Amino acid sequence: MTSPPRPAPTIVDVARAAGVSKSLVSLAIRGDAGVSDATRTRILDVATELGYHSNALARGLARGRTQMVGMLVSDLANPYFADVAAGIEADAEATGLGTIIGHGRGSAEVLERRLDEILDLGVDGVVVVSAMLDAETLDRAAARRPVVMVGRPFAPPRRVSVVRNNDEHGAQAAVAHLLDIGHRRITHIASSRRAAATARRSSFEETMRDAGLDPVVIDAAEGTARLLDLVGRPGGPTACFAGNDRIATTALSDALERGFDVPGDLSVVGYDNAEFGRLMRPALTTVEQPREAMGREAMRLLRARIDGDREVAEVTLEPRLIVRGSTGPAA
Amino acid sequence: MTSPPRPAPTIVDVARAAGVSKSLVSLAIRGDAGVSDATRTRILDVATELGYHSNALARGLARGRTQMVGMLVSDLANPYFADVAAGIEADAEATGLGTIIGHGRGSAEVLERRLDEILDLGVDGVVVVSAMLDAETLDRAAARRPVVMVGRPFAPPRRVSVVRNNDEHGAQAAVAHLLDIGHRRITHIASSRRAAATARRSSFEETMRDAGLDPVVIDAAEGTARLLDLVGRPGGPTACFAGNDRIATTALSDALERGFDVPGDLSVVGYDNAEFGRLMRPALTTVEQPREAMGREAMRLLRARIDGDREVAEVTLEPRLIVRGSTGPAA
């Protein structure tokens, strides 16, 4: 019914079949200089014929390098990761590195286990696309292999380079846009207690105060009812800026469900430029992080560390506002 | 600035520090019976103190088993994968297997490269969550390690077990729902030429014919204009069933943009139960594949193969219709 579990051919089988020593096979396969073209060709042909595959375990063990980097994501369901991953993988591919991904499934504990597993596997370095791991865990990992994190840490790790977006500027751009089109009563829906969320909230508050306005903040955990109950009332909000697109989308959907006009009765801005925000009607105005660029930058930093650079860096990239239909002039 | 690249402690270091032989350390760490409690405790303490981590490369090489399974996904951006992954990982975790993910980024070529990489790394088996790889590639991989595929293959591979959903039943349920609520002029938007899409389309056509109706099909590549130009016209469609949620969502958004009422002027049904469909207003009626169950089932089959079972299996799980606001009675 299925194939016999024939043992995989090794370098020794290839050597025997080609009538050379096994070290010569090793050199030929790795494309080393000191092997005649004729010999190399013959060896490679034999290898192909035998269905030979270099055992990465043995190779990694012997060389102390695997040419693989690990990438840890806290939650695959969040489309943010796919874009960061694309950036990481594009750079890795271009520089001859393989990539494997570990998935935390939304749990710091699972993520940490995956981090250990991947480190045990001997990857040359790791990029952690998550702010879920604490500084201590990251530093412990960094004692084993170079580690770069993408995201905004709460407490900055000492031995880990960080790539993140400028949440302050992003939030400021969002609020400035709402102010520009005449809004004065703007509510922020805070997404979480993480560092990025906190920074967005603070920037919202500061921008509002700078404009001489009262910064109203509600917590996402309270639900959108608290906000929507006030819409249309005297003194009620005419716009809201949510800490992320998921919350913004919920607010938008709930507002439509209540029969409000968006943006007529309420303008809505999110953060992240998730695909579903673009598909909504009206489409969601949002702040876009340069996700792919962040991934590329992370790999650049990681490669430097792998190649011996001792410097840890912190790189902040600029987000940009994307204006769509969910925001409009204040009534 | 950063930690010295101190070489990682090995089993030999632990043995020396604990004053025992290295094989004893190996036995103690793996929790083998024949080691006294006192000795084991001492060895483990020393290992922890030294920051010892078992080198998975060496372990895998020596044992011929890594206790890791690989999971290949064609596109992380598609939220479908996160749920299948959750099922796979839940089972793997429960049975003591680690999981690493390879990402194809929408390209069959990249996916195949990742498959090879992961196989080279010595995983004990692979589940390919993608229909992008052809039967030959899958069979070649299966000659190396057990492989299970989740999805609907075009040509069935010979040595690979398959887990998929019943596209025929799913499509039938979607169409039956539209017929139930009085629709007679229903257009199908075909998503692709892949096997799953083709099955949905055929099932649509059959169900329509069985009801004595004319099955109209347009291609997603043509865009939604072709469909929407006819809505509201005499003889025009009152409902559409799209091959997947992405297309359904686009149709829904475009319809709203043209000022149509959904479902008043047009009912829309998708396939997949993607999150963004649920967030739309009106929320999308769709067919849900039992994604997590598919992942679990795939791992069950894979483990059987890893444990020596030679049988290849094909398992078809049943989808279910989720009715939401995007479908309503025909005018």
Next chain:
DNA sequence: CTGAAAGCGCTTACAG
């Protein structure tokens, strides 16, 4: 240009 030998860090019989 080619081959014999040691070693990477583990595991696994096999003797004590």
Next chain:
DNA sequence: CTGAAAGCGCTTACAG
């Protein structure tokens, strides 16, 4: 209950 030895499949100086 414990230790010495061979081996997993590769790479890397080192001699020829």
